[in-house]
Amino acid sequence: MTRARTADLLDTQARACAEMDSPLYATLLTRAAQDVRDGGPCADAVAPLEGAPGPAAVGLRLMGAVHALVLLGEAPDLAAHYSTAGGTADDPDAAWEPFRRAVADHPEHITAWMRRPPQTNEVGRANMLISGLLVTVTALATPEPPPVRLLELGTSGGLNLRADRFRVTAGDPATPRFSWGDPDSPVVLDGAWRDGTPPPRIADAAARVPALDVVERLGCDVDPLDPLDPADALALRAYVWPDHPARPTRLSGAIDLARRLPARVLGQAAADFLAGTDLRPGTLTVVWHSVMRQYVPPAEWARVETELARLRTAATGPQTGWFAHLAFEPRRIGDTHRFVLTARLGDGPEEVLAEAHPWGLDARACEVTSLTP
Incomplete structure (x- = not known):
């Protein structure tokens, strides 16, 4: 049986x-x-x-x-x-x-x-995460975008901790209707948006925030990988599906970027990682994750929710520092199983900003703005 x-x-x-x-x-x-x-x-x-x-x-x-x-x-x-x-x-x-x-x-x-857990942290999902971050930064309505701390749960090799250095485009790759990020980045996320441009709110945020000041890149994973270690790089490559040729190309670019731009990855479970996290005055602390929730046991996720609530409550403004939680996860809305981008700034409501293919590309506006039934 x-x-x-x-x-x-x-x-x-x-x-x-x-x-x-x-x-x-x-x-x-x-x-x-x-x-x-x-x-x-x-x-x-x-x-x-x-x-x-x-x-x-x-x-x-x-x-x-x-x-x-x-x-x-x-x-x-x-x-x-x-x-x-x-x-x-x-x-x-x-x-x-x-x-x-x-x-x-x-x-x-x-x-x-x-016996090893699959490492499914897809580089293309950075399209969703960075979109949520840009909307969050503009929602703060500060004179200048604040410094950002990127903290990722289930980060695998930490590749998406460098998402602010990726190039995102939509429309014809030669003459894209939409683009954001470093034109010389080794990671180019083509075909990011189905209609050639993001929803107005995300497009506006991208225009207003052409670059981000990321001051910390820190992630956790119960089985972390080092993309600069040949054995770990093999694992990252092995979990990419071989009949999706664009994905290995994106992965290779992200590994190349990791050689130049350091990030720290701790071998910790998500709840323990968050328990050791506090805010920083004058700084936006962002906790994000993508397609990792399903691998976390319910009891562990309940602890994660408790720690996220603690950080939300502690964030009262620039004196304490701001806090945002961004997620690109499969969520059930009505009868449909979808991969949606959600954002929650401080103690405000959770918003649905977009939905996408599980790899984070071919994204589009979502007809719902809340996951509450």
Whole structure:
């Protein structure tokens, strides 16, 4: 029964990959699910996580483990189907047998990777986070934008702690209708907004705040990665889907930027990290996170909420410092599961500013402004 449930989780992930334009992973996960039911090598691979809940992302762990083999040159037949290794993904079904062999031939590698949490901190999500930050800064209505402290929960390798140094564009990349950020940035988020420009409030904020003064970049993660360490950089690359060629390019640019712009990442759970956080006078302290909430146990998240409430209450103006909480997370609005950008400044109401594809791009205005039913 447990094996059957694990196979069902792989099927669920396969459907999600199909919806997110990854026919390669959709096909491989569907075939892997059947292989689990049949007691094949994929059954042995996922056995350590049999009975794990959906948020454990069993399918993404398996895909990341095998992608790492491809990137290491250990699965040359499969590499022919992975664009990240110079191959092409035109025939996903043809990738199945090389995939299955890779799983069967490298049990120790697969087992080790199945035990590690997937690192899904996608660079494109910075589009949402930076948009929320720009709106927040303008909402303060100070004569000049205040210094900003960026604190990220579930930061993985801390790449999005450099989001203010990314370039965001919308419309034709050659002549974008909208752009924000350093024109020479190694990270360019093309296609950021579906209609070629953000909603008016975000566009206005971007025009009014062409640059940010970030004075601190600090994140936490229960299993932090160092993007400058080759083994950790491999993990970051392995969790990027190989039939999404723009994503590895963005990731490479972000790793390049990390070499030049330091950020600190602490090996802490989110609640403990926030418990050690206080405001700073004259400074905007921003806590943000993207697509990490699902990996945090309910009891831990209750503590996170308590610490966020403490910081909101403490923020009474420039004398104490300001506080904002920004999130790009899947939230249920009515009957629809969406990825939405929310912002809350101080003790004010939580606002929905936009919604986007899970990678943070192709964003658009959201027809609701509050998540309250």
